[in-house]
Amino acid sequence: MESRQSIIVAAPFTVAASCLWAQEPVRIGQLEVPDDSPLARGEHPRLMITRAQRPAIRARLAHPEIQTYLKQARELVEIDKADALLLATMYQLTGNTEYAELAKSKLEGPSWDPAWTFAFDLLADTMSTSECRKMASQILEHIKANRWRPRLLLCLAAWGHGLDEELGPLIQATYEEEIVRRIAYNDRWTQGRGGSSMGHGYHGEHFFSAEYATALGWSNATGEDVLGRADFDDQQPAWYVYHYLPWETVRQVIRVGVTMSPFHVQALTPRKHQGESYVMRTITDTRNGLGQWWQREFIGNWPQPRWRAGQEHMYGLVGRLVWLDPAIPSVPPQQFPETRLFPENGHVVMRSDWTEDATIALFRCGRFGEIDGYGGRNNLDNLHFIIFRRGYLAPDTGCVHSVNEKVWQMAAPSNVHNYGKQTIAHNAITVGRRRYEVRGHNNRVLAYSLRGGQVAVQKRAWYKAWGLTPPKAVKVSASFKEGEITAYRTSPACDYACGDATHSYPPERVRRITRQFLYLKPDLFVIFDRVLPSDPGLEVIWNLHAYQRPAWNGKTEPEATQEGHFLHTGGDTFTITNRAGAAMEVRTLLPEAGNRIVRTIGGVWHDFEVDGVNYGPTAATYELLERRKGDGGLEGVGGWRIEITPGKANGEVYFLHVLRVVEPGGGRKAPLETTPLTARGRAGVRIRSGDRETEVLFNTVGQTGGTLVLNGHAENLATRIEDHYDRWSDDPRYQQWISSQFMGPVVFPYGRKSHR
Incomplete structure (x- = not known):
């Protein structure tokens, strides 16, 4: 929707038991919305749910799973x-005002956390x-004091309580930022x-969480179905599940990018700010069988720390009560393809x-992340790969958060920024x-x-060197x-990807750089x-990391000066062994023998x-390493680098x-x-391994x-992205992928062979 002097909202928001909004807008200050929308009528609730939706939501309580x-x-x-949002939800579901009084006692003052706004x-x-x-007055003061925080949802909650003249311009401005631009960005x-x-x-x-909550609140309050037009929420289950390492023993995501701890609950699910509840609505809207498995097996279904005892089922519970459809079957990951492309992240x-014994790899070449904004605290890791077999064989090393540095008792200069x-x-x-500095x-x-x-x-001059038009703004x-x-293909026998990272390096250093990764x-x-x-x-220099010292099949000598x-x-050939006993042979064919320098660097200091310069570690770091019997954690303290x-x-x-x-096991x-x-x-190269x-x-x-x-069959490597599973047609699961309404949203979210 275009930004105008006043916002006109006319598209209906369709959910179970919702009413059809009138198409004639009515002016409310500087805002125009349908005259029978909850916002125009001054109704509450109007954000997480509406009064019109409430009867259908209450009717769901009779289902045995919802009863649980x-x-x-x-x-x-x-x-x-129970927190304020769960108590307020219980009030709306049951009509019991005792829940409302308990909720109000926990509500406290306004917060930019959407859970507070929904509870109010x-x-x-x-x-x-x-x-x-x-x-409403407190909300307005809070907004003025925190202008850099999301504000639109708070404005919608405060509307209609005597402050509309001040809230109108705020809604006008924040709609463009928090709805139009932010949804397009996501x-x-x-x-x-x-x-x-x-x-x-x-x-x-x-x-995810704040953005989804804002889109949900606007859709319900005004009837403009911005959430229905968005798709950033649809693939939340796949984004998490495909990044999980084997989960039966230890639950963790692959350590890639800026993730302080891949074991942390907020890394395993979008737990922060009730994100787990919102995915329940997404699972229902998309009929997502993988999502149903995810919410039943992962969200709220693992032991909590002692200080959270009793909260095992709290997370996602609001969403289960309000939106989840128990009729959607759980479809476990084993029923889905083992490979997936995430194009923008690369x-x-x-x-x-x-x-549990799977070999897992991640190849990365995409847009740099934007934690802490443009040029912020993000890994410079294009063309990077990770390989895992019961433990990392080709890991991502170093600290990615100040918490990691504190755990290892590191000191300045920063390991995070300099390594x-x-x-x-x-x-x-x-x-x-x-x-190199910019x-x-x-x-x-x-x-x-x-x-x-x-x-x-x-630098702006780089774009000319690349043959590109510089952006108008400072930001890219x-x-x-x-x-x-730039190219991708998957099949049951092999996966292939090609990454181009030319624009990741200064053109004074690199004219062209690509990596072709074949599994x-x-x-x-x-x-x-x-x-x-x-x-x-x-x-x-070609770099490869290992937690333990790699073994070489030739002669090894210390460098006299280093x-x-x-x-x-x-x-x-190097042989890398991980802490679980799995190993990986690393053989160099190019550069040829006689025209290469092979070096390892590592160990304490x-x-x-x-x-x-060894960035970060102190004597205390290595004392801790010794107490941990040489286990340098995911950061790779005491680890090695092959160059x-x-x-x-x-x-x-x-x-x-x-x-x-x-x-593992030799x-x-x-x-x-x-x-x-x-x-x-x-x-x-020609490779013979066993009978292959x-x-x-x-x-x-x-x-x-x-x-x-491969296996006597010759083919050209892909030269473009083939984001489909046509080459899996002989897989016994394939017919389910193309026929099941509960698998299609994951395997073919936009239909077969369609890649946007």
Whole structure:
């Protein structure tokens, strides 16, 4: 909807038992809405639910599953664990004013948390005119004191209580920001497949919950179905479930991006600000069987910390009571494809299967996140990959939050900013060694990279070098991406993705850089990198991390001038072992033997080293490491980095690696046989592992691509995004995917073969 001097809302909001809003708008101050909308009539409730919807919601209470949730809610009330929103909801569901009085005793003053606003709205019909006016005044003062916080929902709650003259202009302005622009922003990040501008730990608080609540409140209050037009909420279950590591023993998300702790409840679900409740409505609206499994098995269904005892079922309970449809069956992840693309984030999540013993990989090349705003605290990690088998074999290292630094008793200079967010902390490529800075007004440093890494903020001159039009504003345009998945294909036998991260690096350092990532299920990976540095004198380094010291199949010698640095010759393969006993062989084919420098750096006082400086650790850090018997956590304290660089480079640099995952327990596999292959304009490898033989050739000139011969079948590698599962048609689950209304929203959210 366009921004106008007054807002005209006429589209009906359709939910069960809702009324049809009149199409003639009526002016309320500077706002125009249908004359029989809840906002125009001055009705409460009008935000989370409406008075018209209430009879149908109450009728749901007769269902046995909803009765179970109602019983849980009453138990929470009895032990005084129910919050204001749950109590206010119970009042609206049952009509029992005792719940309303308890809720008001816990309501306290206004908050920008949507749960507070919804609770007030649900309780307003029990308040006198003067009480509502007093609360509206407090809301207005709170808005004035916190102008940077979301305000529209609060304005809608306060409307109609004598302050409309002041609230009207606020609604006018915040509608454009919090509805029009914010929904478009969120939709861009999800693109119908799921995604977020935040790491999982921040997603619920800063991407999903408040935005969903605002859209829901506006839709209900005015009748304009902005929530129905949005799709950022539709793929919440898939965004979480596909990023889960095997969950039977320990529940955690893949550690990628800025997530303080992948075990934290706010990383596992959008728990912050009642986000778990809102997904219940999304699950019902989309008939999402995976979502139903997710809410039944994950949300509110795991042991809580001791100080939260008794709250096991509190989270998501409001949404279950109000919106959840028990008739939707739970469809577990095992019934869905093991691979999924998240295009804007540039995540391709792959796994051999859904079991505890699965090999799992994530390849990343997309838009940089926006935690703390433009150029903020986000990882510079395009072309990064992660591999997991009962533990990380190719991890994301370093601290991503100050809490991580505190746990490890680190000191300045910051590990987060000088290591954890830098490209060198990831399994990616660095070009050059000198520090690079982007400066702005008054010569202030806006962004910097260490040891040839990527940069979060672009100079305007860079766009010309890239052949792009600079954005009008200081902030990057919606169409600009620092990195992008340019090709993708999935099948039961293999997954393939190509990432282009050229715009992640200063053009003075990099003219072109791509990575082709091929997963040959269940245990082989082939990774091919093409790097064209802007200056042939710039050192191009291929980086790979390990929690424990890698073993080399050749000669290892310490570097005479660098403590903690080791040179490796006479071999071609590292073996990395994780704490669970799984292993991964890492074989280098390009650069060729005789034209490569292979180095490892790591151990105590060298685990986070960048150009001779070890960022963060103190003596106390390593004392803690010793007490933990060498377990350096997900941050990789005491860990190691493999660096591979060409001995001599002239023009474009190529890296070719074959990685093989070996199962825990030392189970021996047939030797990994690799034979380098070359053809005109191509380089590749023939791989023999057991009774499997695979050939892959990658283009070394022109467009990325190549050929793959797998199980005797030859095909070209993808050169575009094929965001569908047509190649899975022989999978016994496929017919369910295309026929089940409860699986289609996940597998084909916009229909088969459609990629926006």
